[in-house]
Amino acid sequence: MELQQLRYVVAVAETNSFTRAAERCLVVQSALSHQVARLEQELGTRLFERTSRRVRLTPAGAAFLPAARQCLEAAERAAAEVAAAVGEVRGRLAVGLIPTVAAVDIPGALRAFRGRYPQVRIGLRVGPSDELTEQVREGTVDVAFLGLPATARPQGVVARELGRDPLVAVVAPGHPLAGEPVVELGRLAAEVFVDLPAGTAGRLQSDQAFAAAGLRREVAFEVTTADSLMARLVGEGLAVALLPSRYAPRLAGVTTVAVADAPERVEYAVWSRDGRTPAATAFLTAVGIDPEAGEARPAPPQEPPSV
CATH class of the missing domain: 3.40.190.290 (D-Maltodextrin-Binding Protein; domain 2)
Structure with missing residues (x-):
């Protein structure tokens, strides 16, 4: 079983098409189909149902997909950790935020971060605080910026009040x-x-x-x-x-x-209790948070709201 085969399976599952998956992976369709077939032969079962109209996961494919994604993420994280050990920051960074975030200048932080670490692929996810917290717990989001009532606090994650x-x-x-x-x-x-x-x-x-x-x-x-x-x-x-x-x-x-x-x-920055990627650590630093000390630089003074 090879990582490239896992990438092909994930691409087919996400596009529901061998043609579009091949385009995404920058490979000819025949090569991608051959590698998926080899993997299916090794596993002893079909991962996809193929018809002239559609491609969809079989029950075995649906069971295989989460583990395939985890393997790819682990491989990517391993490469990022090696790069960080020699002074490079690369890999992916998934940032989640509520639309009304105000304690942090997200566009400004991303501009500075991108200028310093151009090899990091950045993805943004906008959504409600409860969903973003769950995505951080699941590992699909690295850092999220939330807004909660004063009576609540993020659960199952590292949280820093901003x-x-x-x-x-x-x-x-x-x-x-x-x-x-x-x-x-x-x-x-x-x-x-x-x-x-x-x-x-x-x-x-x-x-x-x-x-x-x-x-x-x-x-x-x-x-x-x-x-x-x-x-x-x-x-x-x-x-x-x-x-x-x-x-x-x-x-x-x-x-x-x-x-x-x-x-x-109350606005919070949150990240996983299971550890941070080098990119996540670098981004937290870019927004003024020391993840080791758990401190954030205070936000600049704001003018009172107009009346």
């Missing part, structure tokens, strides 16, 4: 609250909200705050990310939102209002 940020109300410029210097949750409870899906960490901090105050609110719109769509719904006067004060000013066409009894969002 900062705390109160939420602010985000309203349309013509909204009656737009001219207020500060509001309270009790006044906001009468508004219609746009928020993240129920059960997500980004939604939980607001739900907990209203519940703790004995208040109920209406979330009429749910969006998967706090981005331009949320801003458009707010800007059109359809809803208001609660967002971290350091992120909200990035949205165009809306006004932010301080909330006297606002909940806090």
Whole structure:
């Protein structure tokens, strides 16, 4: 069994096509098909069902695929460790982040990291904090940047707190609250909200705050990310939102209002307890985190949110 054969199997499984897999692997299709057939012969079973219309994994292939990926990742990590021993950083770096991350300048850090370590292949994954934490535990993401309610903390990973940020109300410029210097949750409870899906960490901090105050609110719109769509719904006067004060000013066409009894969002950097790749260690250093000491340089002072 050869690593190249494993690469071919993974490529076919991910593309559902021998032709596309060959293109990805930069090899002629006949050579790729031959190597997969040799591996199947060695294993004594077929890994793929082949028809004129489709290619898909057999039950044996589905069982084989996770181990094949693990072998390839182990081989890649071994090569990266050897390179690091002689002063090189290479391999892959998978970075996960929530869309509203504000404690770290991710684009700036990636620019500096890429300039210093051009041989590292970088992949970015954007998603909710709970999914990113699971991906770090599974090893598919090396470093992730999360946002959680003050009542929660990442589990099963190494976590370093980066900062705390109160939420602010985000309203349309013509909204009656737009001219207020500060509001309270009790006044906001009468508004219609746009928020993240129920059960997500980004939604939980607001739900907990209203519940703790004995208040109920209406979330009429749910969006998967706090981005331009949320801003458009707010800007059109359809809803208001609660967002971290350091992120909200990035949205165009809306006004932010301080909330006297606002909940806090806590940002974390997390990585696996099972160890870090040289690339992950180098990237943590690039964003100002000493992974050995567990310290992060404080974020630069921020201007208070506009009101």
